[in-house]
Amino acid sequence: QKEVEQNSGPLSVPEGAIASLNCTYSDRGSQSFFWYRQYSGKSPELIMFIYSNGDKEDGRFTAQLNKASQYVSLLIRDSQPSDSATYLCAVNLPPRDNYGQNFVFGPGTRLSVLP
Amino acid sequence: DAGVIQSPRHEVTEMGQEVTLRCKPISGHNSLFWYRQTMMRGLELLIYFNNNVPIDDSGMPEDRFSAKMPNASFSTLKIQPSEPRDSAVYFCASLEGGVTDTQYFGPGTRLTVL
Numbered sequence: 321q322k323e324v325e326q327n328s329g330p331l332s333v334p335e336g337a338i339a340s341l342n343c344t345y346s347d348r349g350s351q352s353f354f355w356y357r358q359y360s361g362k363s364p365e366l367i368m369f370i371y372s373n374g375d376k377e378d379g380r381f382t383a384q385l386n387k388a389s390q391y392v393s394l395l396i397r398d399s400q401p402s403d404s405a406t407y408l409c410a411v412n413l414p415p416r417d418n419y420g421q422n423f424v425f426g427p428g429t430r431l432s433v434l435p
Numbered sequence: 436d437a438g439v440i441q442s443p444r445h446e447v448t449e450m451g452q453e454v455t456l457r458c459k460p461i462s463g464h465n466s467l468f469w470y471r472q473t474m475m476r477g478l479e480l481l482i483y484f485n486n487n488v489p490i491d492d493s494g495m496p497e498d499r500f501s502a503k504m505p506n507a508s509f510s511t512l513k514i515q516p517s518e519p520r521d522s523a524v525y526f527c528a529s530l531e532g533g534v535t536d537t538q539y540f541g542p543g544t545r546l547t548v549l
Binding site: 327354356362363364366367369372408410412416419420422423424425426427428 | 438
């Protein structure tokens with residue numbers, strides 16, 4: 321099992337719809353979770369981070385975390401063509417040797433919002 | 436703040452040549468990460484530093500790769516000798532530490548080894 325998994329997509333949704341992106345992770349001890357957006361040819365850009373179970377909302381974006389089921393999701397409401405990008409899930413897994421950081425990125429889900 | 440700065444933005448070199456990529460983290464951030472991104476393997480962590488000290492270099496592919504962080508505002512990733520399979524986009528990211536562990540990425544260096 322890979323440490324962080326995402327459906328590679330592409331996920332296509334019509335403009336104005338809700339896009340739902342999912343991510344699962346392997347280590348139950350993970351504490352922090354991140355969603356990045358990456359446009360083609362650009363660097364990853366942070367959208368949201370979440371640490372606690374439940375929902376966290378920021379504008380049109382909602383991150384949902386369920387530690388018991390080991391998944392984190394990102395909902396994009398009122399999707400726009402400008403949201404078309406690859407969305408990377410990142411998890412800070414428990415550190416190796418109990419020290420420092422242990423970030424692992426998923427392979428990304430490509431989202432296409434159709435006008 | 437200017438964000439994470441990387442140079443060069445593009446590098447084209449021939450197999451066997453030495454390549455040096457440079458990164459300036461966000462001022463005040465105490466951790467710095469080097470990543471490599473390819474279509475096949477996605478975003479992979481190569482090495483990261485905390486307070487200028489290398490903490491985890493388990494992602495460095497082989498001895499041809501080396502990284503240094505001589506001070507808090509500068510890091511280099513060197514490939515010597517370069518090979519065509521090193522062609523990728525190399526990202527540097529920095530992290531402030533403290534309350535959050537959020538990384539901020541630089542624009543990347545697109546490396547092509549012919």
